[in-house]
Amino acid sequence: MKKLFTLTIIILLSLNTLKAQEWFTSFEVAKRFALVQDKMLLVMWQNTLDYQYPVRLVGDNGVSVVVDLNENDEVNNLIWEHFVPVILLESNYETLYNKVKKSRNVLYLDKLKDDSIKIMDVNGNILNVKTNVAEVENLTQIIKKYSLNTSFLKHELSNYSKEQNVTTAFNLGSKYLEYAIYVPKPVRKETIDLADIYFNEAKRFLTSSDLKNKVGFLQRLDFLDIEKLLILGNSNKARRFLKRLDKAEVDNTNQAVYNFLNYTTNKLLNKEAEASLYKDKLSVIDLKKAELIVNINK
Secondary structure: OHHHHHHHHHHHOOOOOOOOOOOEOOHHHHHHHHHHHOOOEEEEEHHHHHOOOEEEEEOOOOOEEEEEOOOOHHHHHHHHHHOEEEEEOHHHHHHHHHHHOOOOOHHHHHHHHOOOOEEEOOOOOEOOOOOOOOOOEEHHHHHHHHOOOHHHHHHHHHHHHHOOOHHHHHHHHHHHHHHHHHOOHHHHHHHHHHHHHHHHHHHHHHHHOOOOOHHHHHHHHHHHHHHHHHHOOOHHHHHHHHHHOOHHHOOHHHHHHHHHHHHHHHHHOOOHHHHHHHHOOOOHHHHHHHHHHHHHOO
């Protein structure tokens, strides 16, 4: 990666010889292409690119250059290598905004509206919600942080793209939560926030679904809130939440999750004796997952 950015800066200082590939202007086509390519979308509003848009590239030696995103073919080639770039037409704004205005917070809506670079998943949900305060966006940093291979999510992303319901939304949220274990630490919290978008959708779908055990489903979502804490290393808070639970009220469908949470929490807190009480109740898959969570928090 470092060699890539060093080489890129050298090239940018010379004459551009390659013709840039055109960005997508159809959001739907871009999303389908990103699903096939296992990439995130790099998205900008149409009018933003009507003028000069400077971005910063930084080499491994710390030397940086500022170039115009509109004028430099090498920058576009670099973007295409890591993302699926798309220009959002201004005519699409009202539709996109109305779709999320009741289900997203102010920070998310502000990011959607502003002129900055947005990294979205294949369903058009923003990953880099935090507002950029730098005068010139650092494209090197954006690539290093958000150039994610989404093949791990492919099955769930594909199912969700075909039909949105309580099951597909929950499964995709759960997969994003698991994915958060594997992504670099700087993007872990944002990946969990992305998972929450789908969990919240699942809750809304639940109202009109024919799911029989709705109480157990809602309890599962509460348990996943504790898992989020563990992934982020907040084991003491997770333990406090677990202590509030009445074992007798744990739904049968959630018993395995309850055991997993207790085992992982105690492992993170180095309470081996307490963790051992749950170890034999866990599947091989859950034991491996617990080990991964412990390792990323060392």
